[in-house]
Amino acid sequence: MSDKRRVVITGMGALSALGASTRELWEGLLANRSGVRQVQRLVASGITVTTGGEVDAVSPENVERDHEIANRAIDDALAESKRDVAACGFIWSTGLDTFQMGVDGFVHRSAGRCFSNLASRFPGPRRMIAAACASGTQAVGEAFRLIQNDRVEACVAGGSSVMLTPFYLIGFAGLQAVAVDNGDDPSLACRPFDKKRKGFALADGAGAMVLETLESARERDATVLAEVVGFGVSQDAFDLNRPCDDGAGAELCMRRALADAELMVEQIDAVNAHATATYSGDLAEAAALRKLFANRWQDVPVSGSKGAIGHAMAAAGVLEAIVAAQTCATGIVPPTVNLHDVDDGCELDHVIGEPRDVNAETVLSVSFGMGGQNAAVILKRGLNG
Amino acid sequence: MVYLVAAAQQDDLARVREKKPELWRHVRRYNKPVQLALAAADEVMRFANDPATAAVISLAPCQPGSADLYSWGHVVTSGMASGTLGNLRMNPTQTLHAVDNLAMSAFAIAHRNHAYCLGLGGAAGQAWCGIEAVLERLLSGLEEEALLMAGDQDAAEHDSRGLGVALLFSTRAKPFQPSNRIVRLVSVSRSPAIVDVVPHAANGLTALLSSIANGVVSYFVPPAHTDGFSTVTITLEIS
Numbered sequence: 001m002s003d004k005r006r007v008v009i010t011g012m013g014a015l016s017a018l019g020a021s022t023r024e025l026w027e028g029l030l031a032n033r034s035g036v037r038q039v040q041r042l043v044a045s046g047i048t049v050t051t052g053g054e055v056d057a058v059s060p061e062n063v064e065r066d067h068e069i070a071n072r073a074i075d076d077a078l079a080e081s082k083r084d085v086a087a088c089g090f091i092w093s094t095g096l097d098t099f100q101m102g103v104d105g106f107v108h109r110s111a112g113r114c115f116s117n118l119a120s121r122f123p124g125p126r127r128m129i130a131a132a133c134a135s136g137t138q139a140v141g142e143a144f145r146l147i148q149n150d151r152v153e154a155c156v157a158g159g160s161s162v163m164l165t166p167f168y169l170i171g172f173a174g175l176q177a178v179a180v181d182n183g184d185d186p187s188l189a190c191r192p193f194d195k196k197r198k199g200f201a202l203a204d205g206a207g208a209m210v211l212e213t214l215e216s217a218r219e220r221d222a223t224v225l226a227e228v229v230g231f232g233v234s235q236d237a238f239d240l241n242r243p244c245d246d247g248a249g250a251e252l253c254m255r256r257a258l259a260d261a262e263l264m265v266e267q268i269d270a271v272n273a274h275a276t277a278t279y280s281g282d283l284a285e286a287a288a289l290r291k292l293f294a295n296r297w298q299d300v301p302v303s304g305s306k307g308a309i310g311h312a313m314a315a316a317g318v319l320e321a322i323v324a325a326q327t328c329a330t331g332i333v334p335p336t337v338n339l340h341d342v343d344d345g346c347e348l349d350h351v352i353g354e355p356r357d358v359n360a361e362t363v364l365s366v367s368f369g370m371g372g373q374n375a376a377v378i379l380k381r382g383l384n385g
Numbered sequence: 386m387v388y389l390v391a392a393a394q395q396d397d398l399a400r401v402r403e404k405k406p407e408l409w410r411h412v413r414r415y416n417k418p419v420q421l422a423l424a425a426a427d428e429v430m431r432f433a434n435d436p437a438t439a440a441v442i443s444l445a446p447c448q449p450g451s452a453d454l455y456s457w458g459h460v461v462t463s464g465m466a467s468g469t470l471g472n473l474r475m476n477p478t479q480t481l482h483a484v485d486n487l488a489m490s491a492f493a494i495a496h497r498n499h500a501y502c503l504g505l506g507g508a509a510g511q512a513w514c515g516i517e518a519v520l521e522r523l524l525s526g527l528e529e530e531a532l533l534m535a536g537d538q539d540a541a542e543h544d545s546r547g548l549g550v551a552l553l554f555s556t557r558a559k560p561f562q563p564s565n566r567i568v569r570l571v572s573v574s575r576s577p578a579i580v581d582v583v584p585h586a587a588n589g590l591t592a593l594l595s596s597i598a599n600g601v602v603s604y605f606v607p608p609a610h611t612d613g614f615s616t617v618t619i620t621l622e623i624s
Contacts, residue, residue, distance in 0.1 A: 045465040047473075093506060096483055097449055099458040106462045108455075111485070112447050112507035112584055116613060119508070124575065126612060127514045128506030130445040130485040135504075142503070149521065166465050167458055170473055171480040235441070235493040235502050240481065252499055371490030373502055 007147045008382050010222040011081025011210035012322050013073035013158075016309040017053030017203055021076065025309070025319065026326045029334035030355045034187040034308045036201045039164060049169040049178055051186040053203025053310025060164075063107055065204075066098055066114045070160035073206035074118065077156060081210035081222060088210075089152040090122035091143040093135035093159035095314030099167040109162075125152060129314075132369030133274070134233075135159050136207060136317030141231030141377050143211050154212035159314035163202045175241060177278055177370075178202055190311070191338040192275035192304040193282050193346040200276045203310025207318035209325075224382030226325040229362075230261025236372030242280045243368060247288025250274075253374035254292050254366060261378045265292060268300060268378070269360035270333045272324040273348075274368045275304025276311055277338075285368065286346040301356055302348045303327075307337035317367035321377055324365035328381040331359035387523045387570045388555050389621075391562040392594050393428030395421050395549040411495055416454070416482040418446035418586070419491065421549025422536030426492055429553040432562055433530055436496040439553075440503075440528040442515045443489035444535035447507040447584035454482040455542045488536060501528060509584035510612025516619065517573045519554050530555045537586040548587040550594070561597070568597060569622040575615040580608035593619060 014021065017035030018028030028035060035053055041060060042050040054060070058068040070092070078085070098109040112128065119126040125146060129139045136159035143157035172178045179189040179199040189201040217224055234256060236249030243249060258265060274285055290297040305320050312319060327333055335351045342350055361381040368374045395401065398417065401424045402409045408427050412420045422443070430436045457479055464470040481487060486504040493502065503518055505511040512535060519531045536549040554570065561568040589610035596604045606617040 044468060046468045046471040047465075048471060096485055097507075100462065106459055108458070110447075110507070111449075112445075112509065115506060115508040116582075116584075119612070120614060123577070124615060125514065125517070126508075126614065127518075128508040128511055130443075130504035130506035131502070132484065132486050132504075138503075145521075149525070151521070166470055167461050168483075170461060170470070171475045171483065174475040174477045174480055233501055233503075234499050235490070237493040237497050237499050239494070240487070240490055249499065369486065371484060371486050372493060373486055373489065373504065 004148045005150060006214035007144045007211055007228045008214050008217050008224045009209050009211055009226045009325055010217050010224060011077040012225060012325065013076025013208040014319055014322050015055045015057055015069050015073050016205045016319055018309055020057035022322055029305060029308055029323060032335045032337055032354060034337050036187050036189050036310050038186040045166050047166050047169055049173050049180050051181060051189040051201050052164040053201055053312065054164055055204045066094065066109055066162045067117055069204060069206045070118055073158060073208040074156055077208035077210045083154060083210055085122050087153040088122050089125040089143065089146055089155040090119045091127045091129060091139045091155050091157040092118060093129040093139050093314035095161040098162050098165065100165045131373040132371050133313055133316055134367040134369035134373045134375040135314040137321060137365065137367035137375035137377055138233060140209060140318055140321050141375055144228040144231050147211055147213055153216050154210065156208055156210055158208035158318035160206035161313040161315045162204050163313050164204050169202055172202060188338055190277045190307045192277045192307050192336050193342055193350060194339050195341045195343045197277040197282060199278050200306055201310035203312040205309065205312030205315040205319055207315050207322050209318060226328040226382045227380045228377060229380045230257040230263065230378035232256025232260055232376045234374045238372055240371055243284035245284060247284035249372060249374050250285055250288035250368050251291050253376045254364060257376040257378050267362055268364050269358065270327055270363045271300060271302045272320045272363060272365040273302050273304040274366050275306055275336060277306060283345045286348050289348055298349050300349055301333040301351050301358055303333050303351045304336045307339060317375065321365045324363040324379050327360050327363050328379050332357045333360055386556060387520055388558050389552060389561050389568040389570055390555045390559045391429040391432040391553040393425045393551050394591055395424040396547060414478050415487060416451040417538050417547040418536035419488045421547050422488040422534045423491055425549040425551035426532060426534045429551045432553055437498050438500050439530035439532050440501040440522045441489055441492060441498060442503045442518050442531060442533045444505050444511055444515055444586040445485035445507040446537040446586050448538050448541045449485060449507055450541040451482040452543050454479050488534060507586065509582040512589045513573055513606065513617045520570065523554060523556050535586040535590055548591060550587045550590045564598060567624045571620040571622055574618045578616045580611060580613055582611060582613040583609045
């Protein structure tokens with residue numbers, strides 16, 4: 001048995017296209033509902049991509065939207081944890097700089113400055129994670145590692161993104177990564193692992209977790225939502241825009257997380273997949289999961305959240321880890337929203353149409369970033385007290 | 386024990402283009418901070434035992450993007466105001482200029498590196514988090530070598546001075562290139578302080594390297610190079 005410190009989650013906050021709370025996120029997923037829709041301000045701009053996962057809780061007119069979205073998730077997580085920021089590190093990703101049209105013209109918002117503003121209330125360590133779509137997962141993993149190694153007692157970890165701007169929609173459309181409008185129901189824009197998938201729907205969002213030592217949680221009599229037991233990262237070293245076909249880099253980070261957790265692959269009960277609905281990304285991820293689970297691949301339920309909330313980039317990984325923590329707590333795996341007809345090569349034990357109660361206690365949550373950075377965390381049902 | 390075994394700085398892309406055509410072919414489509422970081426990394430990895438297994442810690446620029454990207458940003462925002470964005474397409478190369486983890490990805494591809502990686506974002510003072518991460522990784526025995534690299538520019542909106550820097554650390558004592566002395570990285574310590582900063586991914590690390598060249602063993606990071614919330618002291622042992 002390892003003598004490393006045990007790390008638990010005692011608070012979570014989420015702002016997504018499904019609502020401004022972790023409860024709305026979870027209930028929306030269980031209802032197999034998509035929050036992705038046509039965004040009217042994008043229609044007015046004449047752009048060819050007008051669907052996205054918008055967060056209604058903070059006005060798009062607010063030029064401090066990046067800061068507001070993040071702070072609301074952080075405050076919600078701290079409130080649930082009933083913890084103040086003393087002895088708390090801050091491991092966060094604010095994604096990319098934001099370029100948008102403000103009331104007074106062109107507005108450039110620095111992601112670095114946004115991070116510094118958010119970090120100012122935490123005593124540290126204060127680390128800004130930059131791993132593209134894997135950032136949120138890596139933020140959770142790095143916080144776990146800092147606490148486990150006795151560098152700090154607790155951390156707020158997560159990420160936030162404001163991506164629903166013409167600047168990024170046109171940019172990602174140029175990379176053929178986002179689902180361009182073609183007259184479909186906008187809520188169907190993102191269809192992970194489906195034959196009709198055509199890319200992701202870009203989204204705004206924020207997710208935050210309070211992680212702390214089990215000892216600290218017990219001393220405070222805090223509710224333990226889940227335990228973080230493993231973390232792994234890897235690089236594809238293959239291509240800037242697509243993963244290798246066999247998902248080798250993705251598989252490597254998952255194996256590292258398992259080794260870190262001192263778990264056998266047979267002990268994983270469910271997977272929260274990256275599931276972007278890009279053609280090559282889904283194929284590579286499915287291949288990696290089949291190799292990882294070997295002869296069990298048809299028996300491990302897999303679910304992805306981006307069909308419901310879009311791809312919130314720096315926030316995506318932590319929002320999905322929040323879903324994974326809910327699965328640990330309830331045993332229920334939500335369905336992959338918009339998955340109807342599994343594509344050839346994407347075969348897995350997909351959860352389709354309705355949630356599945358499998359009494360899942362140990363969940364693998366994975367993210368694979370553009371450029372080839374991969375991150376995985378393993379969460380386990382928390383025993384309170 | 387953790388040792389600084391090599392360091393390199395790069396601020397002259399014309400020279401890279403002329404002297405290292407193969408490297409230039411690899412980096413030419415990226416923006417200046419990424420090109421400079423990769424050119425500096427290329428220098429130090431000559432001293433690595435195995436570039437494929439070194440931990441890679443990369444600092445995103447505090448001034449990201451490029452003049453092309455900014456001018457495109459203005460086109461988009463004005464097109465949005467007039468409702469004329471329909472036919473606008475973005476050059477995928479310019480999209481890359483907005484990506485914050487690009488240097489790390491390009492390095493991994495060039496060196497077939499699948500090892501631990503940590504991209505730190507473009508906030509002030511992340512360089513010292515990078516050095517802390519080097520200590521954490523190497524002291525825990527997870528890797529034998531770690532690369533810390535950064536590239537930045539004074540301003541992204543127009544062509545400006547850029548600077549790339551790379552430091553190679555190892556758990557094995559080897560003479561530091563270029564000074565030929567053994568430089569052990571002992572610790573990074575912090576204490577709270579509110580100070581004004583000048584965010585730049587590379588300037589702080591080059592100032593640290595200058596102090597090492599002068600034999601300084603307790604390097605007090607100038608307040609402008611910190612994150613604004615703490616003073617930072619790097620302790621070294623030079624023999």
